[in-house]
Amino acid sequence: MKREVVQDFLNLPGIAGVALIDGRSRPYFFGVDQSLNFQQKEALAQGIQQVVETTPADFEFFEFQFTGHQVYIYKLNHGVILLVLTGSSLVYPAYLQAVEQLKVELQEDIANTIATFRLLAGNITLSNQNYWKQRPEPNASTDSQTSSSAAKSEPSPKTQSQNGTPDPSLSSKGNKPQVNSPIRLASTPLPAHPTDQVNLKELLLALNHLSHFTTQYLGTTVVNNYWKSSRPTVEWLNNFQIDRSAQISFSAPSGVSESITVNQHQYIQQWVLAFIERCARVIRDFPLIIRQSALDDEQKRLLLADKA
Known part of the structure; x- marks a missing residue:
């Protein structure tokens, strides 16, 4: 050739x-x-x-x-x-x-x-x-x-x-991406840092930074799907909405100006951990990429339970 x-x-x-x-x-x-x-x-x-x-x-x-x-x-x-x-x-x-x-x-x-x-x-x-x-x-x-x-x-x-028959085990073109069942929270709580105040507005900015960064690798459709499928079954987390462009917003009447509790911060960090692990099934080194290239120290404090 x-x-x-x-x-x-x-x-x-x-x-x-x-x-x-x-x-x-x-x-x-x-x-x-x-x-x-x-x-x-x-x-x-x-x-x-x-x-x-x-x-x-x-x-x-x-x-x-x-x-x-x-x-x-x-x-x-x-x-x-x-x-x-x-x-x-x-x-x-x-x-x-x-x-x-x-x-x-x-x-x-x-x-x-x-x-x-x-x-x-x-x-x-x-x-x-x-x-x-x-x-x-x-x-x-x-x-x-x-x-x-x-x-x-x-x-x-x-x-x-090769015989021309579409494989029924995989989605055909035009089907909506399948969303995995939501995961449940681990029984062992993540390390808490009660002295660190977390503002919901700052947290949203960090989440959307991570989301936008990930779309450069996986595209908006996949990132949208992964956020939804990895969300823990916690009622408060349902206030976070993910649109088709993988942009995350908060819809509760209280708004985004208030600080969140330690438990709520842990829920977010567990969600982020599950999201990163889901992405790592496709991009093997994704957790390392996130730590080295995607997040600054403040964003790591907000999103990652283990900031090492």
């Missing part, structure tokens, strides 16, 4: 970039640098990993939204995955014809295709390693069920098996 084949495909309207994933190295991204930064590429790679691990082995393609782009992934020969990142100017009928031709070209010599993408991306293969090797989990059966549920909750997914 020649580089010109990929370059011609990238020149089509609405194509923001492509990537090839062989499972033995980091994804070979090409043409996406103007659309995604390094952290977003890492997050996307981990999201694809979850999709591949939780969809049927005979899937043909899958699509989802990521940072305002529509992402299509296709399974090629020998377990190789093709990713296409598209924008709003995509002409879908022309795209379908072009991507089918590209798939044919890529699969004529899959080893040469991988070598070409490796050269284009400048990546190094990890010898005798699996980039997608699953980490050992303490409860495999529970985590397997969780991963499957997480895959179902992604926005507007569409899978199709």
Whole structure:
């Protein structure tokens, strides 16, 4: 396969970039640098990993939204995955014809295709390693069920098996994202800091900062869904509303000018913890990203029980 084949495909309207994933190295991204930064590429790679691990082995393609782009992934020969990142100017009928031709070209010599993408991306293969090797989990059966549920909750997914029959275990395009059952509060309370006064208005600003930061990785639809599905079953927390843009507001008559109690602060911190853990199912290093890149010291005090 020649580089010109990929370059011609990238020149089509609405194509923001492509990537090839062989499972033995980091994804070979090409043409996406103007659309995604390094952290977003890492997050996307981990999201694809979850999709591949939780969809049927005979899937043909899958699509989802990521940072305002529509992402299509296709399974090629020998377990190789093709990713296409598209924008709003995509002409879908022309795209379908072009991507089918590209798939044919890529699969004529899959080893040469991988070598070409490796050269284009400048990546190094990890010898005798699996980039997608699953980490050992303490409860495999529970985590397997969780991963499957997480895959179902992604926005507007569409899978199709190789025989052309849509897989009923995954949501079809147009279905609303599934919302997991609300979690219940842990019996062990989080550490309290009664001397720290927390103003509800400042807390809302911190929550929305975290929410907006997360949409850069997962998109507004997923973030909206994750806030709702991770909210503990506490009546006071129902005063917090999450709109379609993942903006959080407080609807109680008392307003946002008052300070909240220690218990209410703990409820918020448990909600934030559950939200971050939910995001970490898709972005493995998300808790570390939040601590190192998203929040300042005051925001950590407001949102995180463990501010270390």
